[in-house]
Amino acid sequence: MNLFRPRPVVLPSLALLLAAVGCSSADGDASVAVPSPSSTVAELCRNLDQALPSTVDDLGRRDPSPASTLTAGWGNPAIILRCGVERPGKMSDQEADGVEVNGVGWLLEKQGNGSFRFTTALRRAYVEVTIPEDRTANGMAPLVDLASAIKKAIPEGIAD
Template sequence: MRARTAAVLLAGALALTACSAEVALEPPTPDPASAAVCAELVPALPATLAGQPAREVTGPRELVAAWGTPPITVRCGVPQPAALEPTSQCFEVQGVGWFAEPVPEGYLFTTIGRTAFVEVGVPSRYAPEADVLVELAPAVSAHDPVQRPCV
C-alpha cells in the first residue's frame, strides 16, 4: 500500500511541476522528537542536489524540500515504510542506512535506524537514483541521530 501511495505522491509532484513553480508535497505529521530533528535537518539540506536547484514547496519548509524538474523530493518525519520488515535489506551510503522501494517513476528511499524517517523520492531521470543519497548523507548524519546501525 505504501508503494502505491508513494507512487501517487511522486506522480502528483511530477504533474504539478508542469503547472507551477512550487512543488506540492503532502506534509508528514511527525511525532515531537522527529519534528525537532526535521526542524534542524531540512534547513541543512544542500542548495543543489544532483546538479538541480532547490525548488519552492507548498508544504511546511521544516518538513519538506524539492530540487529540479521533475522534482527530487524530501519529506522528513514520515511514518515507517509499511513494506519495511525486520528482514528487509538495508544499504548504507556514507554511514546512513536506507530502505529502497522501486516506484513506477523511480525510487523511494527512506532512512532507517535513525530518530526520524526521512523519505527521498527520486525520479528515474536522475538514474542512478541512489547517487543523490551521497549528497544528502552529511545533513542526515549531522542532524538525525542513529538509533540502531544498518545491518
C-alpha cells in the same frame, strides 16, 4: 521485534540498475503531503532543513508546495525529501532491499511510476527521499549529497 537492517550494496551495480529504468517527462511544480510527526521528530526535521545542501545531484533547491520545514525538493521533476514520515511497513520485511550510502542506511522501494523511494533506517526520524524516474540515471548521487546533512541532524537510533 524485527528491525530493518540495511545490507551494503556495491554502488556501481545499483547505479546501473537505476540507469536502466528509462526516462519520461513531468512538468509543473511538485506538490507533496507534509508529514505530521511528533514534536520531538519535528524538531529534528527542522534541524535537517537547516543543514540540507542548496544543490542535490547538481540541481538547485526548489521546495514543493505547501511550504514546510518538513519537506524539500531539488530540480524539476523534483527529487523530494520528506522528514518525519511514518515507518514504512516494508521495514518489517526481511527480504526488503536496503543500501548504505556514506554511513546512512536506506530502505529501497521501486514505485509503480518508475521512481525510487528511499527511507532512512536506524535514525531517530524517518526521512524519505523520492527520486523520479527522470532522475534515476545518476543512481544514488542524491543520497550521497544528502548523507552529511542527515548524519548531522538526525541521530542514529530508533524513531518514535
